[in-house]
Amino acid sequence: MGDRNWWKATLHQGKNPFDGLEGEKPPGYWQSVGGWNSVFRDVVQSEKPREIVEVGTWIGRSAVEMSSIQRKLGIDESVTVCVDTWLGYPDWREWEGDRVIWKHQFFESLRIENGFPRLYDTFAKAIVFHELEEFIVPFPATSTQAYKWMKARDVRPDLIYIDGDHSEIQTYEDMKNYYDLLPSGKLMFGDDYDDPTWGGVTRAVDRFVKDRGIVVDFFKDDNRKYKRYWMIRKN
Numbered sequence: 103m104g105d106r107n108w109w110k111a112t113l114h115q116g117k118n119p120f121d122g123l124e125g126e127k128p129p130g131y132w133q134s135v136g137g138w139n140s141v142f143r144d145v146v147q148s149e150k151p152r153e154i155v156e157v158g159t160w161i162g163r164s165a166v167e168m169s170s171i172q173r174k175l176g177i178d179e180s181v182t183v184c185v186d187t188w189l190g191y192p193d194w195r196e197w198e199g200d201r202v203i204w205k206h207q208f209f210e211s212l213r214i215e216n217g218f219p220r221l222y223d224t225f226a227k228a229i230v231f232h233e234l235e236e237f238i239v240p241f242p243a244t245s246t247q248a249y250k251w252m253k254a255r256d257v258r259p260d261l262i263y264i265d266g267d268h269s270e271i272q273t274y275e276d277m278k279n280y281y282d283l284l285p286s287g288k289l290m291f292g293d294d295y296d297d298p299t300w301g302g303v304t305r306a307v308d309r310f311v312k313d314r315g316i317v318v319d320f321f322k323d324d325n326r327k328y329k330r331y332w333m334i335r336k337n
């Protein structure tokens with residue numbers, strides 16, 4: 103269990119979920135979130151995880167970064183499992199033409215057609231474009247649904263990255279659930295600590311470590327040099 107064939111067999115009926123798709127260069131806003139930060143390279147190089155679970159993938163920037171390093175390191179049967187609804191946040195729907203560029207870009211990334219987002223299509227084509235279709239497994243579900251599914255099958259990821267819904271309530275829930283799946287000695291990390299736009303993340307992380315009396319560490323953002331990425335190693 104836990105290798106890429108197991109994931110494909112269970113979630114994708116043994117098929118390649120990217121079958122028949124033409125790769126497509128991701129849009130310009132590909133670089134607008136922090137998925138390229140050196141934290142991903144450093145963490146994957148030091149942890150050498152076979153099985154990564156990412157909660158919140160969007161168009162795939164951080165997943166491509168982590169999976170590429172797994173591939174470069176030649177980790178046998180490596181897999182990056184991407185949990186996402188590919189629906190964005192409801193708030194994004196109100197950001198059409200917003201003067202704040204990243205907000206406008208999040209709206210654009212939804213690619214709404216007949217009321218429904220086509221975000222998954224951008225993600226899937228980006229994975230094929232980067233020739234990572236063998237190594238990345240999409241898990242279209244809410245983070246809570248995916249957690250329950252993994253818990254029932256005793257999935258124990260080697261590395262977990264949390265970057266889904268940034269509200270305090272959901273970030274706390276994701277931290278609690280995915281920490282439960284994490285084996286002792288392994289690392290869980292996440293984005294957007296100490297960012298005023300995403301105050302819910304900071305509050306959830308602070309509360310989670312206080313409630314459990316555990317230690318949190320931070321990794322800096324490459325550009326802005328603030329402690330953006332939180333990290334918790336399970337005892």
Ligand SMILES: C[S@@+](CC[C@H](N)C(=O)[O-])C[C@H]1O[C@@H](n2cnc3c(N)ncnc32)[C@H](O)[C@@H]1O
Nearest residue numbers: 137158160163164186187189190244245266267
């Ligand atoms: C900030 S984006 C992820 C960015 C990505 N990790 C990167 O760095 O390239 C957040 C993503 O979380 C997803 N999301 C929001 N709430 C979710 C939930 N409850 N369960 C699963 N995915 C969720 C959204 O659809 C969106 O794609």
